[in-house]
Amino acid sequence: xxxxxxxxxxxxxxxxxxxxxxxxxxxxxxxxxxxxxxxxxxxxxxxxxxxxxxxxxxxxxxxxxxxxxxxxxxxxxxxxxxxxxxxxxxxxxxxxxxxxxxxxxxxxxxxxxxxxxxxxxxxxxxxxxxxxxxxxxxxxxxxxxxxxxxxxxxxxxxxxxxxxxxxxxxxxxxxxxxxxxxxxxxxxxxxxxxxxxxxxxxxxxxxxxxxxxxxxxxxxxxxxxxxxxxxxxxxxxxxxxxxxxxxxxxxxxxxxxxxxxxxxxxxxxxxxxxxxxxxxxxxxxxxxxxxxxxxxxxxxxxxxxxxxxxxxxxxxxxxxxxxxxxxxxx
Amino acid sequence: xxxxxxxxxxxxxxxxxxxxxxxxxxxxxxxxxxxxxxxxxxxxxxxxxxxxxxxxxxxxxxxxxxxxxxxxxxxxxxxxxxxxxxxxxxxxxxxxxxxxxxxxxxxxxxxxxxxxxxxxxxxxxxxxxxxxxxxxxxxxxxxxxxxxxxxxxxxxxxxxxxxxxxxxxxxxxxxxxxxxxxxxxxxxxxxxxxxxxxxxxxxxxxxxxxxxxxxxxxxxxxxxxxxxxxxxxxxxxxxxxxxxxxxxxxxxxxxxxxxxxxxxxxxxxxxxxxxxxxxxxxxxxxxxxxxxxxxxxxxxxxxxxxxxxxxxxxxxxxxxxxxxxxxxxxxxxxxx
Numbered sequence: 001x002x003x004x005x006x007x008x009x010x011x012x013x014x015x016x017x018x019x020x021x022x023x024x025x026x027x028x029x030x031x032x033x034x035x036x037x038x039x040x041x042x043x044x045x046x047x048x049x050x051x052x053x054x055x056x057x058x059x060x061x062x063x064x065x066x067x068x069x070x071x072x073x074x075x076x077x078x079x080x081x082x083x084x085x086x087x088x089x090x091x092x093x094x095x096x097x098x099x100x101x102x103x104x105x106x107x108x109x110x111x112x113x114x115x116x117x118x119x120x121x122x123x124x125x126x127x128x129x130x131x132x133x134x135x136x137x138x139x140x141x142x143x144x145x146x147x148x149x150x151x152x153x154x155x156x157x158x159x160x161x162x163x164x165x166x167x168x169x170x171x172x173x174x175x176x177x178x179x180x181x182x183x184x185x186x187x188x189x190x191x192x193x194x195x196x197x198x199x200x201x202x203x204x205x206x207x208x209x210x211x212x213x214x215x216x217x218x219x220x221x222x223x224x225x226x227x228x229x230x231x232x233x234x235x236x237x238x239x240x241x242x243x244x245x246x247x248x249x250x251x252x253x254x255x256x257x258x259x260x261x262x263x264x265x266x267x268x269x270x271x272x273x274x275x276x277x278x279x280x281x282x283x284x285x286x287x288x289x290x291x292x293x294x295x296x297x298x299x300x301x302x303x304x305x306x307x308x309x310x311x312x313x314x315x316x317x318x319x320x321x322x323x324x325x326x327x328x329x330x
Numbered sequence: 331x332x333x334x335x336x337x338x339x340x341x342x343x344x345x346x347x348x349x350x351x352x353x354x355x356x357x358x359x360x361x362x363x364x365x366x367x368x369x370x371x372x373x374x375x376x377x378x379x380x381x382x383x384x385x386x387x388x389x390x391x392x393x394x395x396x397x398x399x400x401x402x403x404x405x406x407x408x409x410x411x412x413x414x415x416x417x418x419x420x421x422x423x424x425x426x427x428x429x430x431x432x433x434x435x436x437x438x439x440x441x442x443x444x445x446x447x448x449x450x451x452x453x454x455x456x457x458x459x460x461x462x463x464x465x466x467x468x469x470x471x472x473x474x475x476x477x478x479x480x481x482x483x484x485x486x487x488x489x490x491x492x493x494x495x496x497x498x499x500x501x502x503x504x505x506x507x508x509x510x511x512x513x514x515x516x517x518x519x520x521x522x523x524x525x526x527x528x529x530x531x532x533x534x535x536x537x538x539x540x541x542x543x544x545x546x547x548x549x550x551x552x553x554x555x556x557x558x559x560x561x562x563x564x565x566x567x568x569x570x571x572x573x574x575x576x577x578x579x580x581x582x583x584x585x586x587x588x589x590x591x592x593x594x595x596x597x598x599x600x601x602x603x604x605x606x607x608x609x610x611x612x613x614x615x616x617x618x619x620x621x622x623x624x625x626x627x628x629x630x631x632x633x634x635x636x637x638x639x640x641x642x643x644x645x646x647x648x649x650x651x652x653x654x655x656x657x658x659x660x661x662x663x664x665x666x
Binding site: 121156163 | 355393409414415416417484
């Protein structure tokens with residue numbers, strides 16, 4: 001798959017944004033500035049970006065509880081995201097969703113989801129809409145290795161397969177379903193093998209390698225866009241932080257974590273390949289992007305911190321589009 | 331006015347909705363039946379378990395009237411995803427009991443998406459489903475679980491009692507921009523009643539006084555409306571006049587019509603086929619205590635199914651379902 005300079009720089013910017021955004025969130029969370037739970041995406045950047053580089057605003061994406069990376073990769077506004085995580089009125093969901101439900105329909109981002117495996121049926125339904133509209137839209141459902149054991153995974157793959165829906169199911173196998181290793185929670189090595197049960201292609205990508213994900217996701221998305229039906233794409237990846245901020249990570253060794261960071265880091269891998277092998281970008285350019293991204297994130301924090309909390313009347317708005325009997329409101 | 335079966339009313343509403351709005355689709359198990367066997371001369375073998383979708387697949391094609399695998403989480407969840415992206419799906423959940431294997435799409439997705447997204451999402455989904463005991467279908471095909479969906483903010487719940495109400499409310503439900511759970515009582519399916527031929531809507535949240543009376547207000551929905559009307563006939567003979575109020579939708583609930591009736595009668599009985607704890611009858615009783623206490627001349631009575639599963643044996647099942655006898659007894663307790 002041909003990659004040009006602009007695409008590579010764009011991809012790098014998105015990946016670096018995810019990394020710095022998540023690092024900033026950890027810092028803010030530990031400082032007590034962010035309410036609630038955070039599931040950070042750092043380490044898995046190449047997967048979200050490698051897939052989302054193939055999507056436009058009219059394509060849909062269903063995400064997981066670890067959804068910030070998908071949002072950023074899909075182009076959701078950083079200031080709105082940060083304000084949402086602060087629970088402010090200017091948040092992308094008016095402060096009503098938070099980290100686990102962050103979403104932006106204008107960008108086709110159907111939402112992070114607090115229920116493991118719940119995004120797959122939603123994506124399947126969005127793909128039904130896309131198929132019936134006939135405008136070549138594609139849907140991507142991201143989900144973790146843990147979700148691959150939910151009934152919703154199996155039901156969605158089957159439904160999408162028999163209806164030949166334009167959806168790509170992207171398994172982000174980061175080796176752990178919360179604190180449980182994948183070797184324990186499933187008997188097979190590759191989630192991609194499950195595609196065979198539904199008569200659809202199953203592919204494996206190195207989820208730490210942008211170029212590999214980009215190529216394999218491109219094939220699957222193109223196939224879906226052209227009416228060829230769904231693909232199950234498994235990206236082997238790794239999360240740098242715990243299941244949530246505060247997770248003491250007592251279920252995996254320090255050595256394992258260090259080794260991945262030193263040998264498989266998606267940003268370093270990207271730089272090595274894009275600069276040395278492809279010769280399309282320079283380290284100086286990438287450092288400039290790093291600095292820009294850092295400033296953008298700082299600006300997002302300032303925006304969020306200077307934003308107002310929701311007014312009390314927001315508690316009861318947006319429950320329904322309309323909710324009144326002939327005799328008045330409830 | 332012409333009289334039609336309840337099932338025909340449901341069918342007509344879907345047919346009209348499909349005709350007028352290309353975004354309307356029907357999904358469910360065997361809504362056609364025998365799908366994929368056209369070559370063998372088989373087309374639309376069933377039209378739904380109760381025949382409610384009969385003729386729709388032939389009229390609108392397999393793209394818009396889609397058979398699904400037996401996979402409730404998959405297709406109900408897909409209904410939610412389709413709704414939030416612009417279709418207006420009618421999903422048939424064959425029996426409400428099956429909500430047990432597909433609760434997440436209703437509880438955590440459909441009901442909450444709009445709120446979680448700060449008002450940016452619309453979920454114009456209608457879930458049609460069968461409720462009610464009385465056909466010897468035992469514990470897992472007979473429950474009246476509308477109390478559960480009523481308790482979930484973000485969902486609307488509709489429980490029609492007549493063909494006319496079924497048609498007008500279903501058209502309103504399909505065209506509503508919020509997720510609606512539409513509960514059809516299987517015992518009413520082949521009962522007849524007057525129903526207009528044209529396209530019409532009955533607003534959600536508007537009760538109907540099915541019988542005017544002076545002495546006791548009886549609040550009932552679905553099949554229990556007919557039990558209340560039978561009791562009203564019989565009590566009329568002994569000079570006790572019942573006013574039968576049918577809320578028709580449990581969420582939103584038309585509280586005012588209930589209270590206006592209570593103001594007239596001063597006495598209230600709720601009759602419900604649901605179980606007694608945290609249910610519809612308890613809810614209306616609480617309404618009377620909260621907002622109608624000064625109107626009450628007697629204790630509020632609830633006549634409901636017992637706190638038990640629905641039994642199989644006809645003798646036991648008949649004892650399970652509230653009937654006119656028990657309702658009359660309750661009325662006597664507060665009028666003697």
